[in-house]
Amino acid sequence: MADHRLIVALDFHNMDKVKALVTELGDSVIYYKVGMELFYSVGTEVIAYLREQKKEIFLDLKLHDIPNTTAQGLASLMKLGVTMLNVHATGGYTMMKTAVENLEKQASTLNTPRPKLIAVTILTSMNETDWQGLGQTMKIQEQVVRLAKLTKEAGLDGVVASPREAALIRQACGDDFLIVTPGVRPVGAAVNDQSRIATPASALENGASHLVVGRPITAADDPKAAAQKIIAEMETIQ
Numbered sequence: 001m002a003d004h005r006l007i008v009a010l011d012f013h014n015m016d017k018v019k020a021l022v023t024e025l026g027d028s029v030i031y032y033k034v035g036m037e038l039f040y041s042v043g044t045e046v047i048a049y050l051r052e053q054k055k056e057i058f059l060d061l062k063l064h065d066i067p068n069t070t071a072q073g074l075a076s077l078m079k080l081g082v083t084m085l086n087v088h089a090t091g092g093y094t095m096m097k098t099a100v101e102n103l104e105k106q107a108s109t110l111n112t113p114r115p116k117l118i119a120v121t122i123l124t125s126m127n128e129t130d131w132q133g134l135g136q137t138m139k140i141q142e143q144v145v146r147l148a149k150l151t152k153e154a155g156l157d158g159v160v161a162s163p164r165e166a167a168l169i170r171q172a173c174g175d176d177f178l179i180v181t182p183g184v185r186p187v188g189a190a191v192n193d194q195s196r197i198a199t200p201a202s203a204l205e206n207g208a209s210h211l212v213v214g215r216p217i218t219a220a221d222d223p224k225a226a227a228q229k230i231i232a233e234m235e236t237i238q
């Protein structure tokens with residue numbers, strides 16, 4: 001059985017691997033994330049394929065540029081018909097507000113639903129040492145909450161953050177705000193290059209609306225069994 005809160009990251013660079021995984025996971029997964037590795041390799045072919053398969057698509061290209069360039073880039077991506085797009089919150093309030101307003105305008109002109117727009121706060125791979133190396137003096141979690149509030153004020157639908165910060169974001173930004181959390185690792189799974197991790201159940205308990213899971217499924221010996229185990233764990237938290 002599928003859980004709409006699970007988004008599987010298709011971090012591959014060819015369509016054969018995408019098709020093999022999507023076929024193997026079948027109806028158990030309905031939401032996929034397409035990131036830079038895949039989109040830069042195969043382009044819009046993967047979006048057309050996932051739409052044909054009736055899947056929801058989070059196109060995770062993390063736009064980060066001046067307001068006009070970001071807004072126009074998103075407007076081009078919106079025409080692909082994806083469910084969710086994103087920018088970096090550190091692009092600032094004006095960039096985010098311009099982006100969402102432009103998407104709204106374009107959606108109304110084209111008479112199509114506007115894709116959800118969310119903002120990346122601080123990458124889940126960052127730890128406090130990396131963070132302080134950037135000259136930052138606040139703790140990561142304080143800065144994440146600050147960026148989440150700014151994202152909400154700018155009119156976006158939610159954020160990408162670590163599951164460890166989800167409870168604070170939920171408290172600060174309310175029930176309707178999307179909190180999409182990568183950095184999800186079932187007990188015993190390899191951590192890889194992630195730092196601020198939590199288990200699927202703990203991410204949901206903390207208030208995450210969606211979990212992004214890549215390698216714990218895609219690199220598993222049996223990806224379908226790995227996905228089903230994660231879904232079973234998620235189902236314990238409603």
Ligand SMILES: O=c1ccn([C@@H]2O[C@H](COP(=O)(O)O)[C@@H](O)[C@H]2O)c(=O)[nH]1
Binds near residue numbers: 124183194
């Ligand atoms: O802060 C962030 C933002 C995005 N990601 C992306 O999520 C997946 C996670 O994959 P795993 O294999 O489960 O680590 C990946 O596509 C990242 O680009 C993130 O991890 N952290």
